[in-house]
Amino acid sequence: MRKILVLIIKLYQNWISPAFAPRCKYHPSCSKYATDAITEYGLKGLGMSVWRLLRCNPWSYGGVDYVLSKNTNQPIKSGVK
Amino acid sequence: MEIGFLKPLYFVVSWVIVNFHSALGLFLGENSHESIKWSLSIISLVIVIRIILIPLFVKQIKSQRALTALQPQMKEIQKKYKDDRQKQSEEMMKLYKEHKTNPLASCLPILAQAPIFFALFTVLNGIARNIPHGPLKGDLLLSAQQAKFFGANLSSTFLSSDTTTQTKFVTVLLIIFMSATTFTTQRQLMVKGMPKMDASNNMMLQQQKIMLYVFPLIFAVSGVNFPVGVLIYWSTTNLWTFGQQFYVIKRNPTPGSPAYEELAKKRALKDKENGVLPEVTEETGTTQIDPEIKQRQQPSKKKKKKK
Numbered sequence: 156m157r158k159i160l161v162l163i164i165k166l167y168q169n170w171i172s173p174a175f176a177p178r179c180k181y182h183p184s185c186s187k188y189a190t191d192a193i194t195e196y197g198l199k200g201l202g203m204s205v206w207r208l209l210r211c212n213p214w215s216y217g218g219v220d221y222v223l224s225k226n227t228n229q230p231i232k233s234g235v236k
Numbered sequence: 237m238e239i240g241f242l243k244p245l246y247f248v249v250s251w252v253i254v255n256f257h258s259a260l261g262l263f264l265g266e267n268s269h270e271s272i273k274w275s276l277s278i279i280s281l282v283i284v285i286r287i288i289l290i291p292l293f294v295k296q297i298k299s300q301r302a303l304t305a306l307q308p309q310m311k312e313i314q315k316k317y318k319d320d321r322q323k324q325s326e327e328m329m330k331l332y333k334e335h336k337t338n339p340l341a342s343c344l345p346i347l348a349q350a351p352i353f354f355a356l357f358t359v360l361n362g363i364a365r366n367i368p369h370g371p372l373k374g375d376l377l378l379s380a381q382q383a384k385f386f387g388a389n390l391s392s393t394f395l396s397s398d399t400t401t402q403t404k405f406v407t408v409l410l411i412i413f414m415s416a417t418t419f420t421t422q423r424q425l426m427v428k429g430m431p432k433m434d435a436s437n438n439m440m441l442q443q444q445k446i447m448l449y450v451f452p453l454i455f456a457v458s459g460v461n462f463p464v465g466v467l468i469y470w471s472t473t474n475l476w477t478f479g480q481q482f483y484v485i486k487r488n489p490t491p492g493s494p495a496y497e498e499l500a501k502k503r504a505l506k507d508k509e510n511g512v513l514p515e516v517t518e519e520t521g522t523t524q525i526d527p528e529i530k531q532r533q534q535p536s537k538k539k540k541k542k543k
Contacts, residue, residue, distance in 0.1 A: 212344040218333035
């Protein structure tokens with residue numbers, strides 16, 4: 156299940172998102188955040204991703220917002236995107 | 237397809253369409269063609285939604301203006317983390333947050349339209365299958381069933397069995413139109429509307445290549461499954477996006493973007509003609525638009541009126 160969700164987001168990142176100008180107010184972007192959150196937390200991660208997507212709105216100032224690792228409580232800084 | 241919690245939205249969408257339909261009847265006269273009225277009702281629905289969404293864009297433009305003051309810091313970040321794009325964007329987002337401004341659009345304005353889009357989809361499907369929604373029932377439903385857009389049935393899709401060649405033709409034209417408008421909008425934003433990043437031209441070229449086949453593909457795959465009415469909605473909203481962005485880039489460009497520098501040059505030239513000495517900054521070699529803009533609360537109204 157996690158893998159399928161992550162695969163869908165990866166497809167979006169590789170094929171759809173590059174066609175549009177960057178628009179995310181956060182670093183990492185919402186899609187990167189979602190793959191990290193889902194890999195780390197599963198279904199709860201999906202909820203976190205939806206919440207992140209809602210927080211990324213015209214009234215927000217964005218900022219740096221990593222998913223925290225379950226074990227170490229450190230930000231997950233993997234991958235490039 | 238019916239989803240419970242979207243029911244109120246089905247009602248609103250059909251209510252808006254029906255009311256525009258009767259208003260257009262008054263406006264265009266009694267003999268006006270039903271097809272024209274129904275098509276224009278869908279277009280009017282788009283216009284209403286986009287007008288409601290305008291404050292979101294105004295918000296974005298305002299925060300883009302505030303960027304002028306951050307230019308030196310932004311340049312420094314770009315220089316400092318030239319080879320580390322991740323660090324570069326991390327620092328950039330930090331800077332925006334610190335100064336409580338963020339020029340990026342976020343996804344919400346698009347996501348907010350999704351339920352409306354879906355509701356329209358359901359209402360139009362309802363017309364094709366004789367399912368009433370809200371005030372769209374009885375004679376109105378029958379009339380809407382007959383409505384055509386350039387000869388294509390509003391409620392039929394490319395793939396449905398009873399589709400005429402004319403409907404297929406119009407669908408293909410609309411798919412081409414949607415791809416073209418989205419492509420031009422995104423291209424314009426990337427080439428002129430964004431602050432220059434250190435991303436190489438190479439990346440831009442690659443993006444454009446992806447754009448060239450991604451948009452037609454997205455619109456073709458979804459377009460053949462959507463009723464013509466939904467495609468009209470989509471085309472209109474794309475056209476609106478293009479127009480809105482065109483206006484913003486021309487009149488209110490993001491500081492640091494190529495469009496901003498163009499405008500600054502143009503205004504400097506005008507000032508010269510009027511005998512005002514332009515203020516040239518050493519670093520960039522371009523002319524400041526107006527020192528007032530640096531203070532974010534005070535947009536230069538004087539200059540705006542000048543045209």
